[in-house]
Amino acid sequence: MSDTEILRASAINGLHKVLSFKQPFAWLITNGYLTVDDRTWGTTYRGPILIHASKGLYDVYYDYLKANTDIPLPAKEEFAYGGVVGVADLVLCSRPDALPERTSRQHRAQFKGVNSRHYGFLFERPRPVPFMPCAGKLGIFEVEIDALLSAPPAAQAELF
Template identity: 65%
Template structure:
């Protein structure tokens, strides 16, 4: 059994979604509740937060310079693997939000373009990084297989 396995660590096949940094870190640590995409999904439930190898440099600089979010230094952000888990609770265009949403949640859709879909996350928490390759869209990750596999070569993760 891997040293990562613990009672609150996810197991089995779980949906995942890839994000560039610092978006992956912000979602996994509960600072970003909504991310926007040009496509929607009917999936709701647990979703692994996968950090791709990319960095949105301008967004990182903005967060670092204009907010009080304690974002790690660039070299401390993790890439090429699962870095957190959250629940995907809603996928909606900003003009189609359900009436029963909390005001805090509704406010996070303010930055979503009207033609895009906002993915609303809650119960987010960081996880020890599990190296693995990402994919486009929502994809499945078998956590048990990843934890049981020998470490991948760094070049295989991207």
């Protein structure tokens, strides 16, 4: 199945859920280096979710990761910004002290970095998709998958 077919198949009534992240977090999630992201709010949604790279970059986190890890991060100017860069399955949203009994030891360990007042979003099966320009929003939002897939390529999107 092609990326397009997978995205269409995982949409519900032609709509796909999307969550925005600043870089390098969008890249880290899409490429499987970050499996839990924390937010001040929770959600009951579970299922496929598009990973949107906002137009922002957390320079401090990027510089820290470059200096202290062996993660092969692209250069700052090589990141994609302002569009969908990947898809993953959102399988759990929980505060660290309220994890379900069935949560694996590995996943419990990943929640240790989540602030006790925040919710950890656990992502599985992340995979990059070809960049699709798209405006971001706060929270989980929906996009019409056919409109997203028919958006002009990134180089052309700047003309419109």
